Amino acid sequence: MTILIDNKEYLLDKQYSSFGEIINEITKKLKGEDKILEKIVVDGVVLTTTSIVDISKVSLIEIYTKSHRNILFHSLYLLEEYIEEYFKSLKALEEFELEEIAYDMKMNEILSFLNWTLNLLYSLKENTYVDYLYFGYNEFLDDFKESYNSLIKALTQEDYETAFDILEFEISDMLSLLSENIENYKNDIILEEQSSNNSN
Known part of the structure; x- marks a missing residue:
């Protein structure tokens, strides 16, 4: 065999x-x-x-x-698409275009996306040198986690006004910043993967 x-x-x-x-x-x-x-x-x-x-x-x-880096590379491609969908969903919530059931479903989609994004950010830190290459990455990660937890708390308390403010003024800004850096992260992952393959 x-x-x-x-x-x-x-x-x-x-x-x-x-x-x-x-x-x-x-x-x-x-x-x-x-x-x-x-x-x-x-x-x-x-x-x-x-x-x-x-x-x-x-x-x-x-x-x-x-x-793991290869998987992260492909996840970053997905992140670009998901961020675009996030802003579309947020606009729909903001304009009250949805029935209550659809509103709850859209909010759950946003929460799932944010949880997935948080896990991706941690995976990037654990499997690449992103936190060494980018000054402030760890602080960004901490801020994202804090805003996410605050959002969960507000929704649990049915404080929808606070929840929407967190989405609009905190998380949206962080996702915009993240979106600007995705291409750099992908390029760094390619370089790390090439370096790893050459050393094997």
Whole structure:
């Protein structure tokens, strides 16, 4: 049986009796290289979560990976689109164009987006050098988290006026600033990824 990880042959440390054990070993190896599994192909067939593999009949396992930086790079593309949608949603809320149920749904979409954005900002800090490259990044992250928590508190207390002020005057400004820096963040991630690949 041959195992290829990103088209490079990988030799197992020992014999394994199950496919799951092999994947566990490979996953541990990838973790040490700051990579995660993206796709597994067994004898030319892409595996799904419901696939059952009889290891005795397998001749070729192909593993394709992504680095955390690669995932963050694609997330930043999504962030650009989501920020545009955020401002459209905010305008709809501001103009009272929505029925109560639609209003609540739109607000929940905004909250989900802001939570996702906060997690992305933390992931950028943990997996790149963004907090070293950009003066004030940590303060920006703290401010974003504080505004997000204040928004949650206001909504919990049904203080919608305060909640909307936070969205309009705090979070919107921060998202605009973030939007201006996305391209720089993506370029930095590309450079870090290239540097990492060259050192391997």
